[in-house]
Amino acid sequence: MKKDLFGICPYTTAQKILSGKWTLLILYLLSCQTMRFNELQRALAHMTQATLAKQLHLMEDNGLIIRKAYNQIPPKVEYSLSELGLKFLPVLTALESWGNDYIEYLKARE
Amino acid sequence: MKKDLFGICPYTTAQKILSGKWTLLILYLLSCQTMRFNELQRALAHMTQATLAKQLHLMEDNGLIIRKAYNQIPPKVEYSLSELGLKFLPVLTALESWGNDYIEYLKARE
DNA sequence: CCGGATCCTCTGGGATACTG
DNA sequence: CAGTATCCCAGAGGATCCGG
Numbered sequence: 001m002k003k004d005l006f007g008i009c010p011y012t013t014a015q016k017i018l019s020g021k022w023t024l025l026i027l028y029l030l031s032c033q034t035m036r037f038n039e040l041q042r043a044l045a046h047m048t049q050a051t052l053a054k055q056l057h058l059m060e061d062n063g064l065i066i067r068k069a070y071n072q073i074p075p076k077v078e079y080s081l082s083e084l085g086l087k088f089l090p091v092l093t094a095l096e097s098w099g100n101d102y103i104e105y106l107k108a109r110e
Numbered sequence: 111m112k113k114d115l116f117g118i119c120p121y122t123t124a125q126k127i128l129s130g131k132w133t134l135l136i137l138y139l140l141s142c143q144t145m146r147f148n149e150l151q152r153a154l155a156h157m158t159q160a161t162l163a164k165q166l167h168l169m170e171d172n173g174l175i176i177r178k179a180y181n182q183i184p185p186k187v188e189y190s191l192s193e194l195g196l197k198f199l200p201v202l203t204a205l206e207s208w209g210n211d212y213i214e215y216l217k218a219r220e
Numbered sequence: 221c222c223g224g225a226t227c228c229t230c231t232g233g234g235a236t237a238c239t240g
Numbered sequence: 241c242a243g244t245a246t247c248c249c250a251g252a253g254g255a256t257c258c259g260g
Binding site: 129130131132157158160161164165183185 | 232233234235236240
Binding site for chain 4: 019020021047048050051054055073075
């Protein structure tokens with residue numbers, strides 16, 4: 001029983017879910033619009049296909065995003081925010097503002 | 111030059127800073143009150159001294175918290191939020207709400 | 221076009237023991 | 241009381257190749 005405090009606390013829960021290296025960025029991209037796999041890949045030019053696919057699956061399993069596959073040739077898959085993902089928007093907004101503050105701080109620090 | 115997009119983006123920046131496993135929780139605790147090392151340790155019963163010390167140093171280096179040491183015997187060290195840490199409070203609030211939503215979601219899921 | 225399957229690497233987190 | 245010093249390990253991230 002090491003779940004006495006965990007799983008109940010919103011902060012540890014959030015930390016776990018958001019721990020993926022690209023989670024925030026993907027959530028942001030999808031908050032702007034539904035995107036296909038290829039579009040995401042282009043937007044995130046620094047990660048490989050495999051990594052992106054893994055991240056997306058993780059986020060789907062966690063209920064953050066929705067994957068919609070069209071059964072056709074050539075394949076087409078669209079990713080969008082789930083209900084939980086939409087609820088995350090306020091966090092994203094606050095985070096963006098703070099991130100920018102932090103970048104300012106970094107500049108002033110040098 | 112792989113920093114073309116990184117270091118400029120508020121999301122990746124935030125992701126990097128917040129990636130520590132206990133960062134959010136510590137920020138929350140310190141948002142309630144300034145705390146001594148021992149108090150934090152008791153509040154976070156699941157992490158060892160070494161891990162806590164490392165986390166705190168990291169967060170201090172990142173400019174999130176302030177460490178104030180009193181030169182006395184027995185030693186006394188107090189941790190509090192820095193200016194940047196205080197600016198993080200809105201995120202924390204939004205995150206708490208979302209975390210609770212997520213916990214509800216998990217329950218309903220079973 | 222959108223992945224799955226493997227393998228490999230690296231580092232954050234933790235256990236344990238010691239100290240001013 | 242508030243740490244430091246070591247050592248260790250799982251697991252996330254990534255590279256590469258293959259497939260429907």
